[in-house]
Amino acid sequence: MTLQISGAPRSDDAYMAIWAPLLAFNQQSVGNAQGEAFALTITERGSGEALGGLWALSLWGSFYIGLVVVPGIARGQGLGSDLMARAEAEARARGCHGMWLDTYAFQARGFYERLGFSVFGQIAGPAPMFPRYFMSKSLASGG
Numbered sequence: 001m002t003l004q005i006s007g008a009p010r011s012d013d014a015y016m017a018i019w020a021p022l023l024a025f026n027q028q029s030v031g032n033a034q035g036e037a038f039a040l041t042i043t044e045r046g047s048g049e050a051l052g053g054l055w056a057l058s059l060w061g062s063f064y065i066g067l068v069v070v071p072g073i074a075r076g077q078g079l080g081s082d083l084m085a086r087a088e089a090e091a092r093a094r095g096c097h098g099m100w101l102d103t104y105a106f107q108a109r110g111f112y113e114r115l116g117f118s119v120f121g122q123i124a125g126p127a128p129m130f131p132r133y134f135m136s137k138s139l140a141s142g143g
Contacts, residue, residue: 035059063091065101
């Protein structure tokens, strides 16, 4: 065996080469380990151009929100809350018991707290990027 350094892979080939054996191990150990993706896009009226949205993945009863982007021009109009409400409805429909996400200090911790998320962990580091907050919300008995 040799170790090869790949500083900046230009495709998903390196990722998939590493992910495939881990996925196979996980599936052998616990069954389905691929999860099911979910996405909502915010598009420009008339053009269909994606300007933001939400991407999530449900796996093993948990709903991970990986990306939430509301275009600057549309912030403060309830669009982010609508994205999150629709994601929560989807998580519940999939039988998930909880949702989780992460956000940096300069992003949206307060927004997620207003939606019922709470911090369960954080990573310290230099301002303004850090701390990085890991947040969750229970979906049991209405949230």
